[in-house]
Amino acid sequence: MATDAEPAANGHQISKLDGKAPESTDYANYFCTYSFLFHQKDMLEDHKRTGAYYNAVMQNRRQFAGKVVLDVGTGSGILAIFAAKAGAAKVYAVEATSMAKHARALVEHNGLSHVVEVIQGTIETVEVPEKVDIIISEWMGYFLLRESMLDSVLVARNRFLKPGGALYPSHARMFFQPMRSNSSHQRTAEFQRSMEGWAEFTQEMRNYYDVSMDCLNDSFREEQKEYYMQTTAWADVHPGQLLGPAACFKEYDLATVTLEELAAPLQESFTMQVMDGGPVEGFVGYFDVHFRGSKENPTDFPVQLSTAPDPTGATHWGQQSFSLWPPVQCAPGDSIVGQISVTRKKNNHRLMEVEVSHQVMTQGSGQKAALRLNKYHIE
Amino acid sequence: MATDAEPAANGHQISKLDGKAPESTDYANYFCTYSFLFHQKDMLEDHKRTGAYYNAVMQNRRQFAGKVVLDVGTGSGILAIFAAKAGAAKVYAVEATSMAKHARALVEHNGLSHVVEVIQGTIETVEVPEKVDIIISEWMGYFLLRESMLDSVLVARNRFLKPGGALYPSHARMFFQPMRSNSSHQRTAEFQRSMEGWAEFTQEMRNYYDVSMDCLNDSFREEQKEYYMQTTAWADVHPGQLLGPAACFKEYDLATVTLEELAAPLQESFTMQVMDGGPVEGFVGYFDVHFRGSKENPTDFPVQLSTAPDPTGATHWGQQSFSLWPPVQCAPGDSIVGQISVTRKKNNHRLMEVEVSHQVMTQGSGQKAALRLNKYHIE
Numbered sequence: 001m002a003t004d005a006e007p008a009a010n011g012h013q014i015s016k017l018d019g020k021a022p023e024s025t026d027y028a029n030y031f032c033t034y035s036f037l038f039h040q041k042d043m044l045e046d047h048k049r050t051g052a053y054y055n056a057v058m059q060n061r062r063q064f065a066g067k068v069v070l071d072v073g074t075g076s077g078i079l080a081i082f083a084a085k086a087g088a089a090k091v092y093a094v095e096a097t098s099m100a101k102h103a104r105a106l107v108e109h110n111g112l113s114h115v116v117e118v119i120q121g122t123i124e125t126v127e128v129p130e131k132v133d134i135i136i137s138e139w140m141g142y143f144l145l146r147e148s149m150l151d152s153v154l155v156a157r158n159r160f161l162k163p164g165g166a167l168y169p170s171h172a173r174m175f176f177q178p179m180r181s182n183s184s185h186q187r188t189a190e191f192q193r194s195m196e197g198w199a200e201f202t203q204e205m206r207n208y209y210d211v212s213m214d215c216l217n218d219s220f221r222e223e224q225k226e227y228y229m230q231t232t233a234w235a236d237v238h239p240g241q242l243l244g245p246a247a248c249f250k251e252y253d254l255a256t257v258t259l260e261e262l263a264a265p266l267q268e269s270f271t272m273q274v275m276d277g278g279p280v281e282g283f284v285g286y287f288d289v290h291f292r293g294s295k296e297n298p299t300d301f302p303v304q305l306s307t308a309p310d311p312t313g314a315t316h317w318g319q320q321s322f323s324l325w326p327p328v329q330c331a332p333g334d335s336i337v338g339q340i341s342v343t344r345k346k347n348n349h350r351l352m353e354v355e356v357s358h359q360v361m362t363q364g365s366g367q368k369a370a371l372r373l374n375k376y377h378i379e
Numbered sequence: 380m381a382t383d384a385e386p387a388a389n390g391h392q393i394s395k396l397d398g399k400a401p402e403s404t405d406y407a408n409y410f411c412t413y414s415f416l417f418h419q420k421d422m423l424e425d426h427k428r429t430g431a432y433y434n435a436v437m438q439n440r441r442q443f444a445g446k447v448v449l450d451v452g453t454g455s456g457i458l459a460i461f462a463a464k465a466g467a468a469k470v471y472a473v474e475a476t477s478m479a480k481h482a483r484a485l486v487e488h489n490g491l492s493h494v495v496e497v498i499q500g501t502i503e504t505v506e507v508p509e510k511v512d513i514i515i516s517e518w519m520g521y522f523l524l525r526e527s528m529l530d531s532v533l534v535a536r537n538r539f540l541k542p543g544g545a546l547y548p549s550h551a552r553m554f555f556q557p558m559r560s561n562s563s564h565q566r567t568a569e570f571q572r573s574m575e576g577w578a579e580f581t582q583e584m585r586n587y588y589d590v591s592m593d594c595l596n597d598s599f600r601e602e603q604k605e606y607y608m609q610t611t612a613w614a615d616v617h618p619g620q621l622l623g624p625a626a627c628f629k630e631y632d633l634a635t636v637t638l639e640e641l642a643a644p645l646q647e648s649f650t651m652q653v654m655d656g657g658p659v660e661g662f663v664g665y666f667d668v669h670f671r672g673s674k675e676n677p678t679d680f681p682v683q684l685s686t687a688p689d690p691t692g693a694t695h696w697g698q699q700s701f702s703l704w705p706p707v708q709c710a711p712g713d714s715i716v717g718q719i720s721v722t723r724k725k726n727n728h729r730l731m732e733v734e735v736s737h738q739v740m741t742q743g744s745g746q747k748a749a750l751r752l753n754k755y756h757i758e
Binding site for chain 2: 075
């Protein structure tokens with residue numbers, strides 16, 4: 001009894017959570033990923049990411065000078081170090097995993113122990129000894145919301161941020177954009193190969209052991225269809241694949257969004273113009289975040305971190321590819337109108353279920369084609 | 380905040396458990412792997428495995444006819460079905476995961492519902508309504524002991540097996556064998572490349588952000604060394620790579636081994652003759668199991684399932700490769716004598732730590748070279 005897909009050592013592969021795992025499991029698995037320097041390095045050397053945070057802090061030193069800062073999920077401690085370098089009077093750097101000890105070493109090695117205090121624990125349970133002027137955090141997951149770590153930032157905001165204090169980043173947006181992609185073809189072909197493999201397998205089981213497995217055909221098909229056709233994939237989309245402008249379907253103001261709003265399903269409508277016509281073989285989903293400070297304490301130099309398709313290559317988040325099979329046929333100038341819903345998985349609130357209902361609206365006439373509904377898992 | 384090694388959908392990749400996860404986490408993660416038909420198919424189509432069980436049951440129908448059988452961890456239900464086909468009067472098939480519903484469907488589809496009763500739950504908690512004559516289970520993990528599922532079989536034995544009842548399999552053995560392998564070279568090279576990558580990374584961090592990461596060099600080296608050099612790897616060793624006969628260092632009689640013995644560290648000595656001389660670049664570890672029935676109810680036709688290196692290819696377990704770097708130099712006829720200890724990881728009893736102390740003993744003279752100690756993780 002062993003599977004070919006065993007846990008790799010050192011966190012080079014990570015967790016698939018069981019639907020029946022208790023909340024505590026989720027935490028344990030979630031955090032373990034971030035306790036390896038290998039992963040910290042991966043994130044740090046994404047210089048679009050690290051550089052955007054560096055710029056957001058160092059180009060706005062006036063906002064940090066003499067302030068009290070809280071870094072939620074500090075990891076290696078890098079954002080806390082930036083804040084200290086920018087002149088913060090005090091930085092509390094909270095980290096749940098054993099990475100905290102490395103953060104402490106890094107802070108000391110860079111001569112910032114008198115400013116940065118690393119606290120190991122979850123933000124939900126630690127005590128920070130004073131209210132803070134700024135909360136900085138790199139909390140974004142795939143398609144923005146995966147991992148649900150924004151919850152922890154809001155808990156920190158509610159517990160520790162002074163009135164008028166600023167969140168870095170301060171805003172986040174989510175996008176959908178129509179694209180051309182042969183991943184839908186590929187995944188369809190892989191799905192078909194997998195089903196052929198199943199057919200051979202059930203034949204063998206009958207021949208060798210006189211056991212008929214046919215009653216599981218549909219269940220296997222469902223399992224494989226979900227894996228190949230209904231699970232979004234990490235993608236580094238080239239802008240040349242895009243068939244029309246992006247539709248921003250959601251913006252979060254981190255100063256005002258509530259935990260209740262995050263816990264509820266996200267339901268938004270969108271309209272995407274398909275400039276170049278179809279076939280539209282997928283939707284690409286991604287996010288950006290903005291560093292604008294707070295209303296009372298705006299940044300001098302707003303900074304943006306975008307994960308949009310980019311000819312120089314993707315951030316470590318890439319984009320999420322939502323395959324469409326069969327592709328959506330439409331003429332140049334037609335639009336795709338629809339609704340997207342993003343729901344946390346019941347049994348693991350860090351993973352997501354997405355439903356996209358959409359239909360083609362003909363340019364000028366406003367006539368709508370048949371409504372299609374696609375379901376996806378963000379795992 | 381996202382890692383490139385995200386959980387794949389559908390259990391095509393599985394869990395790395397956190398050191399701090401509670402026991403319940405371990406269970407949740409452990410079992411989730413086995414709740415996908417994809418993985419059941421993987422195991423079922425390992426015909427050395429499935430065929431050995433089939434033969435053990437069907438060539439010993441006399442032992443099964445009219446008997447009450449318990450299948451521990453039935454998965455798809457296949458072993459329960461074999462037992463029923465062999466004439467068992469009643470088969471209880473216990474399965475912790477939602478695979479139980481597929482097992483139930485398969486049993487029904489094959490017309491065996493009047494014999495096989497599928498019970499969903501862990502063997503530690505379910506009630507089986509009567510004592511049984513035979514316990515059958517496919518519980519073996521990598522290097523036999525990984526997963527620690529034998530514990531559950533012994534719990535079943537202690538709770539439900541009649542005196543004189545039989546376990547299928549009844550015996551298990553563990554082996555070590557000296558080999559030639561270029562995986563040690565490869566992994567050493569990969570480790571070095573990884574350290575070069577770290578050096579470039581720390582240089583970048585200094586150049587871009589004026590942050591010195593050097594204080595983490597040793598920690599990163601340790602982390603990577605553990606991953607590349609001290610973690611055993613799945614291997615399909617060709618018998619031509621073997622440099623001498625196998626040393627069987629442990630045999631378990633499942634009728635008598637206790638849970639306490641399994642929980643305690645395994646400590647055994649071994650002597651491996653190196654017929655062809657060195658350099659010995661690794662030890663290959665593997666296991667076999669035997670189906671002999673019980674003393675009171677022996678099989679008519681004993682069956683063996685071996686995972687030893689085989690020119691026709693490995694079972695899905697493969698073998699475990701324990702790299703030696705630098706290789707061990709020895710002349711034809713020399714022996715490697717040593718001690719192996721296998722300990723369950725403190726924080727996840729389904730994973731293992733292995734220590735091998737060994738030295739070359741010169742043929743004839745009995746002189747021993749310097750003692751070496753190697754540590755490994757089985758993840």
